[in-house]
Amino acid sequence: MQISEDILNVDNVIYVFDDRLTLVEINDAYRKFAEANLVGSQFLSKFGAGCELLQVIPAPLRPFYADLYRRALSGEVIEHDYQCHSPERYRIFRLRLIPLDDGRVIAENSLRVDTPLSGAVDLDEAAISTAYVGASGLITQCMCCRKVKAATGADRWDWVPMLIASRDERLSHGLCRVCLELYYPDTP
Ligand SMILES: [Zn+2]
Numbered sequence: 001m002q003i004s005e006d007i008l009n010v011d012n013v014i015y016v017f018d019d020r021l022t023l024v025e026i027n028d029a030y031r032k033f034a035e036a037n038l039v040g041s042q043f044l045s046k047f048g049a050g051c052e053l054l055q056v057i058p059a060p061l062r063p064f065y066a067d068l069y070r071r072a073l074s075g076e077v078i079e080h081d082y083q084c085h086s087p088e089r090y091r092i093f094r095l096r097l098i099p100l101d102d103g104r105v106i107a108e109n110s111l112r113v114d115t116p117l118s119g120a121v122d123l124d125e126a127a128i129s130t131a132y133v134g135a136s137g138l139i140t141q142c143m144c145c146r147k148v149k150a151a152t153g154a155d156r157w158d159w160v161p162m163l164i165a166s167r168d169e170r171l172s173h174g175l176c177r178v179c180l181e182l183y184y185p186d187t188p
Contacts, residue, residue, distance in 0.1 A: 013109040016100075019073050021053045021066070024104065058143045058173045064184050072097035072105040081112060082183060083145045087161040090117045120159040128160065138172040139163065144179035 013033050016025040026049055034047070047056045057065045072078050078097040085091055092113040098106050123131065132139045132148050140149040146164045147157035148171075157176040175184070 012111075014106065015053075016104050016106050017053045017069065018104045021069055023047070023049055023051050023053050023056075025049060060173060060175060061143065061184070064186075068095075068097060069105065072099055072107075073103070075099050080183075083179070085117060085146050085159070085164055087164045088117055090115050117159060117161070120161050122161050128163065132158075132160070132163070133170060137170060139168065139170045140174040141171045142176035142179055143173045144183060145176060147176055149174060149176070 010027070011029050013029045014027040015023055015030055018024050031048075053069065054062050054066060068078050068080060076097075077099065078095070080095045080097075081092055082095060083091065084093055090113065091111060093109045094112045096108045096110070098108070100106055128139075130151075132151050134140065134149075134151045141147070141163065142149075142157060145157075145159075147159050148163050150156040150158065155177055157178075163171065
């Protein structure tokens with residue numbers, strides 16, 4: 001089945017995948033999102049049509065998303081809300097997975113909540129090093145809400161706008177306690 005042009009041309013990020021969890025189609029909004037938020041053409045050659053869908057998902061969340069995708073492939077309509085913040089905006093998106101009658105699944109990401117980010121602190125490089133770089137030399141950033149973990153060992157996570165936007169090489173993926181409990185309660 002060919003996906004209608006109308007569906008693929010909307011603002012929502014849409015992709016279609018098949019039963020091998022291969023990305024088979026992406027829309028213009030997906031391309032634009034990739035270019036604006038990621039590394040542009042490099043991202044598309046790696047994560048565009050033809051790639052393995054789960055590669056796009058941070059490793060610790062793959063079991064969770066693999067389960068969602070497989071349920072959709074077996075005919076279930078799935079809705080899942082997730083956070084994806086920009087430096088200034090608190091944003092929640094809804095992922096809808098809709099099985100198509102040819103066995104493939106269409107995934108649509110629509111913006112549900114978009115408000116200014118509150119509770120954010122901005123810091124200079126020295127303050128970031130002191131407060132957030134851990135003993136390993138890395139900064140742990142929640143892959144859901146993009147808060148970064150305090151280096152003190154206490155379970156405190158803060159929004160630091162500079163680090164939400166940056167491609168700081170010290171950033172490593174983690175999952176804060178709030179997001180873990182809220183979004184992935186079944187994750188061991
Ligand atoms: Zn989080």
